Amino acid sequence: MLQEKLLKKISNFARSTFVPITEDMDGEYDSSKFSGIPWLSQNEEWPICPNCHKPLNFFMQLNLKDLPTMSHLAQLHDSEGLVQLFYCTNEDPHCESECEAFLPFSNSVVVRLVDIAGKKPQKIEESPVVGAFSPKRIVTWEKEKDYPDYQELAENNVELTEDEEDVYCELELTVFGDKLSGWPAWVQGVEYPNCPECGETMQILFQIDSEDHLPYMFGDVGCGHITVCPRHPHQLAFGWACS
Numbered sequence: 001m002l003q004e005k006l007l008k009k010i011s012n013f014a015r016s017t018f019v020p021i022t023e024d025m026d027g028e029y030d031s032s033k034f035s036g037i038p039w040l041s042q043n044e045e046w047p048i049c050p051n052c053h054k055p056l057n058f059f060m061q062l063n064l065k066d067l068p069t070m071s072h073l074a075q076l077h078d079s080e081g082l083v084q085l086f087y088c089t090n091e092d093p094h095c096e097s098e099c100e101a102f103l104p105f106s107n108s109v110v111v112r113l114v115d116i117a118g119k120k121p122q123k124i125e126e127s128p129v130v131g132a133f134s135p136k137r138i139v140t141w142e143k144e145k146d147y148p149d150y151q152e153l154a155e156n157n158v159e160l161t162e163d164e165e166d167v168y169c170e171l172e173l174t175v176f177g178d179k180l181s182g183w184p185a186w187v188q189g190v191e192y193p194n195c196p197e198c199g200e201t202m203q204i205l206f207q208i209d210s211e212d213h214l215p216y217m218f219g220d221v222g223c224g225h226i227t228v229c230p231r232h233p234h235q236l237a238f239g240w241a242c243s
Contacts, residue, residue, distance in 0.1 A: 003171070006164050010173075013148055013156070017175050017182025018068050018141035022213060027137035029121035030082060032063045034213045036135025039082055039114065040122045047110045049088040051095045055128040056086035056110060059214060062180075062206065068141050070181040073203060079233040080117055083205065085226060086110040087238070089216065102219065104193035104227070104237035111226055111238045136213050146182035147173035152190050176223075178212040181205065184225050187241040195229035202227035202237055210242075218242055 026036035038058045040046065047056045062083040064076065088095040088108040095101065099108035150160055150168050160168060176185045184190075184204045192201045206226040210217040218224050222242030229235040 002163060003167055006160075006167055009164075010147055010153065010158060013153065013158070013183075015146050015182050016068075016070075017144050017146035018180040019144060019175070020138045020178055020180065020213065021140045021142055022136035023139050024134065025137050026135035030063055030116060032061060032066050032138040034060045034136040034138070035127075035133035036137070037124050037127060038084055038086075039116055040124065041114075041119060042122050044122060046124075046128050047086045049090065049095055049099075049108050051099050051108050052088065052090045052093055054088070054090050056108075057089045057129050057132065058127065059085040059087050059133075059208070059216075060206070061085075062138075066138075067180065068143070070205075073181065073205065073228065073230060076205070076228060076230075076233045079113065081113055081115045083226065083228075083236065084110070084112055084114055085208075085238060102222070102240050102242075104239040105196070106238075109238050111236045113234045113236060133214055133216070141180060144175055144179075144182075146175045146179070148183040149174045149186055151186055152183065155190055177207075177209045179207045182207070185209070185223055187223050187243055191239065191241060193227055193237045193239065195232055195235045197229065197232045197235050200229055200231055202229050202235070205236070208240075 029039040095108040099106050101108050174185045205228045208224040210221050218240040219242030222240045224240030227237045
């Protein structure tokens with residue numbers, strides 16, 4: 001009975017999220033993928049970390065034309081191109097710590113929207129990153145129902161009793177792991193960045209959890225999020241938190 005009342009209470013907050021289904025291969029330069037070889041323009045250098053001056057590790061790429069419809073990011077579907085995330089994993093120096101890569105807009109992280117219309121990619125045979133991760137091409141998406149965690153519900157003026165909060169946590173209504181859209185699985189509270197162009201709250205595009213499709217851990221089993229401005233799709237950020 002309590003579970004039914006709880007689900008009715010939060011029904012307006014249900015969103016679709018999409019879990020990536022992958023295969024162990026790289027795919028084309030413009031494929032949606034984890035690791036592998038990214039789409040780079042003909043005369044473009046592989047992104048370099050300004051702290052250690054070594055190539056950034058290519059974490060992932062999303063081809064916008066291949067993505068399922070995300071209702072809260074309608075303007076993103078009017079855009080074309082690729083969302084790419086590069087991240088410095090060098091530990092000597094430890095750029096993640098020195099550059100505070102857990103905060104949005106860190107200079108040891110590159111997250112960007114790349115226009116590829118009418119352009120040809122640079123043909124790269126091998127990643128310049130020492131110990132680059134094995135590629136995983138995203139072949140399809142598995143749709144799931146997603147809800148905000150209890151902290152975000154509170155910020156949306158939904159008050160849960162202690163019993164409701166216990167049931168909410170037991171049901172695990174917020175989807176963990178790597179996922180497209182939906183609601184962020186926050187670790188240390190709600191931490192959406194603001195768009196540097198208009199100041200609007202940025203929204204989740206993709207969640208990257210520790211050691212899911214990428215063999216990488218953010219701090220102590222942390223969880224990261226690519227966020228995007230709903231009004232300015234070229235404004236992207238990446239940040240993460242751990243317990």
